[in-house]
Amino acid sequence: MVESKEVSAAGSDLxxxxxxxxxxxxxxxxxxxxxxxxxxxxxxxxxxxxVDPQERSEGGSGGGHRDPYPSANLLSLxxxxxxxxxxLALCELHEIVPxxxxxAGAALGFALALAMAAPARSGPIVFVQQDFAAVEAGALYGxxxxxxxxxxxxxxxxxxxxxxxxxxxxxxSLKTRGxxxxxxxxxxxxxxxxxxATRRLSxxxxxxxxxxxxxxxxxxxQASAAATRWQIAAAPGAxxxxxxxxxxxxxxxxxxxxxxxxxxxxxxxxxxxxxFIPAVSGAVAAPVFDRLRxxxxxxxx
Numbered sequence: 438m439v440e441s442k443e444v445s446a447a448g449s450d451l452x453x454x455x456x457x458x459x460x461x462x463x464x465x466x467x468x469x470x471x472x473x474x475x476x477x478x479x480x481x482x483x484x485x486x487x488v489d490p491q492e493r494s495e496g497g498s499g500g501g502h503r504d505p506y507p508s509a510n511l512l513s514l515x516x517x518x519x520x521x522x523x524x525l526a527l528c529e530l531h532e533i534v535p536x537x538x539x540x541a542g543a544a545l546g547f548a549l550a551l552a553m554a555a556p557a558r559s560g561p562i563v564f565v566q567q568d569f570a571a572v573e574a575g576a577l578y579g580x581x582x583x584x585x586x587x588x589x590x591x592x593x594x595x596x597x598x599x600x601x602x603x604x605x606x607x608x609x610s611l612k613t614r615g616x617x618x619x620x621x622x623x624x625x626x627x628x629x630x631x632x633x634a635t636r637r638l639s640x641x642x643x644x645x646x647x648x649x650x651x652x653x654x655x656x657x658x659q660a661s662a663a664a665t666r667w668q669i670a671a672a673p674g675a676x677x678x679x680x681x682x683x684x685x686x687x688x689x690x691x692x693x694x695x696x697x698x699x700x701x702x703x704x705x706x707x708x709x710x711x712x713f714i715p716a717v718s719g720a721v722a723a724p725v726f727d728r729l730r731x732x733x734x735x736x737x738x
Contacts, residue, residue, distance in 0.1 A: 512648065513554070528646055532661060550586075551618065561593050561615070562620065603621055608641045612645045622654075
């Protein structure tokens with residue numbers, strides 16, 4: 438069961454609404470206006486499925502920059518790792534945008550898959566969504582998340598009335614250690630997430646150590662502090678061999694990469710192994726016995 442609470446974005450009572458062990462440090466918002474905006478925090482009732490966010494590897498507990506991209510802070514994307522310097526860097530902000538409005542679901546699915554593939558796979562995942570973004574593209578569906586491989590008990594869902602409140606909730610969540618990922622979705626192009634705002638989010642990600650993902654519904658053509666920017670489209674997935682649905686396919690276009698060149702890939706999400714695998718091309722040769730039979734029918738000459 439999911440509980441819903443509503444509080445002022447400028448107040449400090451938001452910290453009291455989270456589960457005791459989550460240790461959220463939500464303070465007054467540098468993004469909010471005169472305290473008139475409101476944030477609704479949705480979270481699973483504490484129970485058997487609750488995970489202690491303090492259970493993290495000791496490698497992420499340091500606060501310095503001894504090694505900005507150790508192997509433990511890289512998320513593998515398969516073939517794309519070559520241009521990413523070994524993988525998608527945690528402690529950085531990454532932007533995701535659908536290639537077209539009809540691919541908004543694929544963009545969100547890619548973000549959720551990245552969150553599940555993060556090294557801290559047992560930690561909670563915070564999903565911050567602006568109200569208007571939910572109206573435009575839809576909200577998360579718990580049963581669908583479970584079938585996708587993401588246990589709904591891991592989700593902390595925050596609904597914000599304005600983009601400024603959504604950015605504040607993202608920043609404060611990213612400062613909290615013990616989270617696997619923080620995903621924020623803004624309506625339309627998310628113009629409120631400008632260079633200054635994305636820089637704040639990037640710094641917060643470096644402090645907390647979680648994967649930071651910013652979803653925009655349309656392409657944002659201005660400068661951003663994000664380390665990478667991805668355009669996502671749905672790709673055909675192979676059948677499972679029994680006539681059912683197979684793995685989810687994503688067509689990825691890397692349009693910004695601070696660490697190397699850009700490129701295009703088609704990957705499939707294995708929700709059992711919580712990893713990305715290369716997509717199998719549909720252009721395969723016909724079986725040998727079919728070619729022999731066709732040759733026999735054609736006959737000599």
